[in-house]
Amino acid sequence: MHIGIDLGGTKTESIILDKAGKEIERIRKDTPKNYNGTLDTVCELVNYLEDKYKIKCSVGVGSPGALSKETNCIKGGNSTWINDRPLKKDIELRLNRKIFLENDANCFALSESYDGAGINHEIVFGVIIGTGVGGGLVINNKIVSGFNNITGEWGHNQMAEGSNDKWNRHDCYCGKKGCIETYLSGPGFSKHFFDLHNIQLDAKIIQENANNGDEKSLEFVFQYLDYFARGLSQVINIIDPGAIVLGGGVSNMKQIYGNINAKLKKYVFSDTVNTEVLKNKHGDSSGVRGAASLGR
Ligand SMILES: [Zn+2]
Numbered sequence: 001m002h003i004g005i006d007l008g009g010t011k012t013e014s015i016i017l018d019k020a021g022k023e024i025e026r027i028r029k030d031t032p033k034n035y036n037g038t039l040d041t042v043c044e045l046v047n048y049l050e051d052k053y054k055i056k057c058s059v060g061v062g063s064p065g066a067l068s069k070e071t072n073c074i075k076g077g078n079s080t081w082i083n084d085r086p087l088k089k090d091i092e093l094r095l096n097r098k099i100f101l102e103n104d105a106n107c108f109a110l111s112e113s114y115d116g117a118g119i120n121h122e123i124v125f126g127v128i129i130g131t132g133v134g135g136g137l138v139i140n141n142k143i144v145s146g147f148n149n150i151t152g153e154w155g156h157n158q159m160a161e162g163s164n165d166k167w168n169r170h171d172c173y174c175g176k177k178g179c180i181e182t183y184l185s186g187p188g189f190s191k192h193f194f195d196l197h198n199i200q201l202d203a204k205i206i207q208e209n210a211n212n213g214d215e216k217s218l219e220f221v222f223q224y225l226d227y228f229a230r231g232l233s234q235v236i237n238i239i240d241p242g243a244i245v246l247g248g249g250v251s252n253m254k255q256i257y258g259n260i261n262a263k264l265k266k267y268v269f270s271d272t273v274n275t276e277v278l279k280n281k282h283g284d285s286s287g288v289r290g291a292a293s294l295g296r
Contacts, residue, residue: 003049003057004292005042006104007031007064009079012038014045015288016053021115021296025049026288035081043094058295060100062107062287063087066149078132100294104128105152106143107290108280109136112245114293116281121242125152125235126280130248133181133231137239143294155181160230160267167192167227180231184224186249193220207253221255225263228256233267236275247280 001024006013012031016024027048029041046059065077072089074082088101102110109118109126118124118138126136133155137144144151156172156179169178170191182188186203194200197216201209210217232244246256256277264273280286 001053001055001057002060002292002295003046004060004062004107004288004290004294005045006062006107006288006291007038007042007079007082008104008287009064012041012045013288014049015285015292016049016057017289017292017296019296021289021293023285023289024053026285031079033079033081035085038079038082039087039090039094042091046095058100058292059091059095059097060102060107060291060294061088061091062104062291063101064104066103066145067101069149100291102143102145102291102294103134103136103149104287105134106136106138106145107288107294108247108286109138109152109245109290110141110143110293111282111286111290112247112280113138113141114290114296116286117245117278118243121276123239123241123243125239125241125244127232127244127246127250128248129184129246129250130186133184135235137241154231154235155179155184157231157234159183159227160234162226162230166196168195180227180234183227184231184250189224196220203249211254218255221253222259224253225256225259226266229260229263230267232260232277233264236264236268236273241275243276243278245278245280247286251279 002017004015011028013028015026064079065074068075072086073084074087077083105128112118113124124138128134135152137151159180170182172179172182189203206217210221260277
């Protein structure tokens, strides 16, 4: 059987899957906001599940950030207490075995490729948009993490400029200006709505207003789709996936699914764009299922 752990900023989730990928049990715990507490939580969850089911399992961990190939430490994680720490090695020492550890967006993409929305496709790009914009690439059910461990970080490419742009280029936390993330993330969405209308609203509320037929919000959502297509066209022109599976808050934006391909045609280098842009199948469980799938 396979255990997966998803290290979130506030919750740590664990799952145990049988050989066929069926969920046997799932547990959530608060994430301690310190390094040793995080290690304790991971090991407690693994020990609890193995004791209960009396079987030694493979262990996969989905973590924010990525393992640096130079130092074997986590870099760029938004749970800052794990940054610059040898997380994989320390868990292995405590559990006394090899484990798998991958970036959480890669785990999401793997889960959706393995037995989720992207199951029929050879190349699957998983996109997670919430407070940030991330992504993961899976080819033939194998994560491609890249030479620098940054495959899929399309959120920090520059947004291509259009002729009628009215939005301002905002600073990104990465130090650049006008990154795709500053347009497409939840906070970016709300900031640009403020730029246009001088009204401060949460992305979720703007989306709800659009769904209820508010013209201003709906027009804004369609402008967003145009930016979304510009961003995704950069991904498609390089890796040309069969499926792009959406996760995070943006996957609930229902206007995407019927309209994005027409927008993509404007920006992708091809007269036809048959890429399937799909809602995820496993919802919030995708990350933890993907972590468990690392050992499948
Ligand atoms: Zn950036």
